[in-house]
Amino acid sequence: MSQCAEHEKCHQFESVPLPERIIEVSPDPLVPPRIVASEGQKGAYIILSYHHPSADSASSSTEAQPKDILPANLDIALYPKAIADAIDITRRLGYQYLWIRQLCLRTSEFSENPAHFLGIYGRASLMLTASITPEPNVGLFHERNILQSPALGITKDRYLRPRVLRWMTNIEKSPLSIQGWNVIERILAPRIVHFTDRQLVWECASGCQFEAVKIIKEQGSGPRINGYDKKLFQQFVESALLSPSTDINETPYAGEESPVARLKAWTDSVNALSWGSFENPSDKLLVVGKSALAISDGSMGDYLAGIWSKHVASGLAWGRMFSPLTSATEYVAPTWSWASVDGPVGIDDVRENLASDSAWAQKYRPELVSHHIFYADTSNPYGNVLPGSHIVLDAACIGFKRLTSVLKDDEESFRVTPNLDQSLMFECICCRPRPAEVQEADSEKFNREIDHHVCAVLKIDDWTTKTDNVGPCVCLILKASDGDDSYTRVGFLTVAPNSWNKPVNPSGTFDGLGWERRQLRLV
Known part of the structure; x- marks a missing residue:
């Protein structure tokens, strides 16, 4: 994280307004964590991204759960192991606060003020992802399945290991890559540690680093499945948050850049988001809208349910990637919008x-x-x-x-x-x-x-x-x-x-x- 702070393309907020509800983690492991009301306080916090099928929609927020009187202690034994591991990591890294969408997000924060949702992720110090399995009880800490040869050499202390361990497929074939909520979390977070099945992978706007290989490679060191590249999009999230006003009805200034770069960043996010599924179809455009809000500066025209008015030709020129697409189970968007169908799409030529x-x-x-x-x-x-x-x-x-x-x-x-x-x-x-x-x-x-x-x-x-x-x-x-x-x-x-x-x-x-x-x- 200290190295990331020195990256030209990365920005770290030292102290930011905390989300409305947040988990307070004591440095003493014997003190139970608790959900507290931030009441306008500032600080630094970590985010956990994991998939929990029973709480993976806009309505599955704290408002759908029993209303606790804050502060409220958390009995970790009642929650998935991914949450317990994230609390442990938060404490070990010296942070006081942890934010988890399934426990801390109110429906009003998501639907009534989309810019607030953007700020929660964009201002986080770090995000942890449970990328090994859709089963949250496996947690973040697990045995890594690293492919290697039998021991070689006179002292049997040498191994051959495939270079494939540098590929982005560690992330892009993870269970989180096909969950719409988790995809938008990855898009908006400034820096991430992915706990994958084989290794830890660091991702930020300057590229990726891989635990299993002591070689720093820019993102794209292997074939990209869903087309997303953080270094293209993250600059717009940062500029939106640094704008004097990031209001839903105002357009944040994003500095000087090629119009093609902005459109390319948008199409990359579309390609990634189209891989994500939603248990509640009505969540789809709400989630996509967070990406649109970050990219919008007025230069691309009006936002039209997944495309932009000044780039209507490119916006309509989408197509399926592999298997046939399927219509959403309920109305989501007009048929000309890629959001109207379920399945991966590609917008390759902008x-x-x-x-x-x-x-x-x-x-x-x-x-x-x-x-x-x-x-x-x-x-x-x-x-x-x-x-x-x-x-x-x-x-x-x-x-x-x-x-x-x-x-x-x-x-x-x-x-x-x-x-x-x-x-x-x-x-x-x-x-x-x-x-x-x-x-x-x-x-x-x-x-x-x-x-x-x-x-x-x-x-x-x-x-x-x-x-x-x-x-x-x-x-x-x-x-x-x-x-x-x-x-x-x-x-x-x-x-x-x-x-x-x-x-x-x-x-x-x-x-x-x-x-x-x-x-x-x-x-």
Whole structure:
């Protein structure tokens, strides 16, 4: 922690306002810890992040538990071992206070004042994560499963150990990586010690250090599963907290940085949060809103249930990562928002149109005409939204059937790749095996509705520009709703020239398809 304080990218608060309720830990292990009311006091505190299925929603706060008269002693024997271990660590590190969401968070702190929730995590000195198992009674202290060879050498004191121990999979394949609440805790905390199944891993905005390897590596020393990189996002959490006013209706100043960096940080957080599941679906947008509040400075426009108005094309250009996505069990967000479905999504390319000034790109660039988001709490634009929320998009459109049939006849020039959100029907059955009856049912359903499917251009580069940065055309696949002019999202589709080296003018055939500018009401 003292080394982290010297990092250029890291900031440590020495004394901050304590959360409303917090666990006071005595230096004497014989004195039981107790939950106290901070009453405006300042200090330093540690946070514990662990998964407890019976208390993992916004409603599972202290208000849902018996109302104790504070201060209230904690009988550690009644709580999961992860809590007992965290109290022990807090005491050994010389801290007086420990904060645990399941014991200390009031519903009002979470829902009525989102900026307060951001401050609790962003101002913490350190967060401990129980990353070995979803079973909280295993605790933080456990036998590490370190893979190594048999003892080698004359004195049998040498071992071979795989370099894989430096990979971020220690964290990204942990049980906490698939719990939405725990993901947002990781995103907002400035520095973390992960207690994983094999080793301790230190994570801060300057990178990661691994207990099992005496090599300091920046985050990303191995393949990242969920796309999250703390050094991209943490600067915005810090700048929001250092702002003179971090109010939900005001925009904290975040200093000088590239607009692309802010958008990249947001998409990384989306990729990570999409891996997280929620026992209570209504918690999803509330949790995502904490990330949005930290990143918001007004430069990205209005926040629209998971996307930003000034980057609507990038916000809509999401897709599933692996298995088909599933619709939420209850209404969470409009279908164009990644928050409307459960399962990992990816937003890999945050570029806007490469040749934005060319006539061709102007012809196809989508424009957000208006947005109509109905909030469950009108004072909280970072919270839940109600059915009927929609946006109006002006975009170049064409029927799915015509687009795919014409370009399929010109396979030497184009590659057309449809990707449905909730089906694998367009993917190779050898690479992505699935039962024949599933493939048949999906195909029959899609073919029944194909005449109602429209493709709307989201992103397109000027294909006449000869540069290595030119990318494919990305289209939304939309389904027209019965009885009105609304459209729901089905998936996305990419169109790319088969080869830039062949003497073909891809824009000629593409332009001749009969694209039509239309205003679409997306719900």
